[in-house]
Amino acid sequence: MNRPPRKRLIQALLFVVLLVAIALIVWQALRPDGLGDAIASGNGRMEATEIDIATKLSGRVAEILVDEGDFVAPGQLLARMDTRTLDAQLRQAQAELQRMRNALQTAHAQVAQNESTKAAAEAVVHQRQAELTAARKRYERSSTLAQRNAISRQQLDDDRATMQSGEAALAASRAQVSAAEAASVAARSQVVEAQSAIDAAEASVAKVQADLDDSQLRADRLARVQYRVAEPGEVLAAGGNVLNLIDLTDVYMTFFLPTSQAGRVALGNDVRLVLDAAPEYVIPARVSFVANTAQFTPKTVETASEREKLMFRIRARIDPQLLKEHLEQVKTGLPGMAYLKLDPQAEWPDALQVNVSS
Known part of the structure; x- marks a missing residue:
């Protein structure tokens, strides 16, 4: 039996190796990822909501109580603005408020005094009314007696003068009642005016106090300090940023899916996140946002050929409770993969399978 030349054997072996290599390359390029049509995937980066801690009013930064990287809790004091001007305005507003309260007390006292004067004037009216009634009766008797020549003409004239004097006194006392009543009305108007002034003064105090409260910059959520934008001693305009925080209760990954897959995505769908820095951990998440319009994916996300296709932006949010249990490990900017279950x-x-505590 003749054996083939050694050279032909080597060529045959090389040909077989080449075919195997080509087949392996083709298989690597075309092999399925093992996830099937029920699970989609896309790459993205971990992101979080950023919050700027800014001053409401212009002023000088007095103190910053946190450093970059610090964790902060809701209500924690982060920085203070210089409030010496506001403190002076508050004292001035409080003094004005006290003056208005004193004015109100004076107005109430004036009302009480005018009411007493009116009551006294009304008593005098009753007295003058009684005196006038007696004087009229005396005059009527004198007039009858004078017709009989039982009294002198002088007596009749005196009784007539007494009656007329009583009428004048009654009119004067009634005028005093009217004057007292007018004074009471004016005093009550002063009470209303003083009360309005108190309301305005209280509003001024509340406004300055609100500005003082706003000068104490506090955190309103669980977060981490990312940047100190300003330093103590700097003078900032209204709205000037002092700190930049990362909301540790709102961490998510944004990725893109083609139209054929995005149409099957619903809010709340299960997502699994695997970070490049820790591929051994699978993090659970849920779809919290699906874009309502398609777009071309960013250059950093997909290849040039895939960017030619319209994609939908998807956001997968991690459970805030899970984030609280792993605060020290929460980092943004890390790249990774998102796997989304299209079929519930x-x-x-x-x-x-999830391998972090949830």
Whole structure:
């Protein structure tokens, strides 16, 4: 039996190796990812909501109580603005408020005094009314007696003068009642005016106090300090940033899916996140946002050929409770992969089973 020349054997072996290599390359390029049509995937980066801590009013930064990287809790004092001018304005507003309160007390006292004067004037009216009634009766008797020549003409004239004097006194006392009543009305108007002035003064105090409160810059959520934008001693305009925070309760990954897959995504769908820096951990998340319009994906996300296709932006948010349990490990900017379950009935493969406490 003749054996083939050694050279032909080597060529045959090389040909077989080449075919195997080509097949392996083709298989690597075309092999399925093992996830099937029920699970979509896309790459993205961890992101979080950023909050700028800014001053409401212009002024000088007096003190900053946190450093970059510090964790802050809701209500924690982060920085103070210089409030010496506001402190002076508050004292002035409080003094004005006290003056208005004193004016109100004076107005109430004036009302009480005018009411007493009116009551006294009304008593005098009753007295003058009684005196006038007696004087009229005396005059009527004198007039009858004078017709009989039982009294002198002088007596009749005196009784007539007494009656007329009583009428004048009654008119004068009634005028005093009217004057007292007018004074009471004026005093009550002063009470209303003083009360309005108090309301305005209280509003001024509240405004200055609100500005003082706003000068104490506090955190309103669980967060981490990312940047100190300003330093103590700097003078900032109204709205000037002092700190930049990362909201540790709102961490998510944004990725892109083609139209054919995005149309099957619903809010709340299960997502699994795997970060390049820690591929051994699978992080659970849920879809919290689906764009309502398609766009070309950013250059940093997909290849040039894939950018030619319209994609939908998807956001997968991590459970805030899970974030609180792993605050020290929460970092933004890390790249990774997002795997999204398009079919709620599908099962996650073993490689995407959650292996962090939730």
